[in-house]
Amino acid sequence: MNRLIAFALLGFSTLAVAEEAKVAQAQPVVEHYTYSTDLDIAKVISVSPTQDVCEVVPAQMTYEDHQGQRHILEYRIMGNGCSNG
Template identity: 80%
Template sequence: MKRLIALALISFSTLAAADELQVTQQQPAVEHYTYATDLDIANVISVSPVADVCDIVPAQMTYEDHQGQRHILEYRVMGNGCSNG
């Protein structure tokens, strides 16, 4: 009986590890934007919110290219916390 329980626990942990590996593989690597970056944007999926600071901050855009591959692009933007007064 102990062997059966141990076998069941090993099976569940193996399935959980395989599921975690699949999620990790589905997430594309973050690409950092430069002026030389050749962009192929067919569909923007999401854009991260810009921080409320008066400074240059990182932002990310998730998009699909014309072949349907998903990309995450990190770039720099001016924060929303600056005022003219």
């Protein structure tokens, strides 16, 4: 009986590790934007909030291209913390 439980637990842990590996593969690699980046944006999924600082900060946009592939694009943006006066 103990062997049966041990094999069952081993089977569940193997499935959990396989599922984690599948999720890790599904997460797209962060691409860094340059002026020569060729963008194919069919649908924007999300955009990170802009920080409340008065300097250039990184931001990310998650989008799908026309083939349905998901991408994460990192770019630089001016923060929202600047005031005129």
